[in-house]
Amino acid sequence: MQTKKIESLLLSVPQMDDDHTALITQEDEFSTAVAADAPRAELFVRLTQLIEAFRYHFDCEESMMRSNRFKSWKRHAQEHLTLIEQMSWLRDDLAAGTVNQCGAMVLCMRDWTEQHIIGADKRFACYLHEGPVANGIFSIVG
């Protein structure tokens, strides 16, 4: 991915930014393998690794939300679950040899990832930047 594009997805939360950059890079590599007509077995392995990387990131992010008392974490986690389901369906189709629009599905997956980062993830990042007092989690006792 172009550096400029990655920069537009940064949220100034180092752990999230590092994970997102690594995930998008991995998505790009998968996309390149699809475009190069890589063998189905290779695509299956790459997609399995991608799903595991996303799962790990989502677990970390949801843990951060809970420990920071982010009220909308369940709705956010539902978006995570939807992406994992979509990627798992694609992997099932790859395994069964029934997928015939892999390239289009990869583009959808990539688009969803970017929309999630600049939408739900950005809302959580803003919450973190505003701090617990601004979010009514702790009150200031004078």
Ligand SMILES: [Fe+2]
């Ligand atoms: Fe997220």
Ligand SMILES: [Fe+2]
């Ligand atoms: Fe994220």
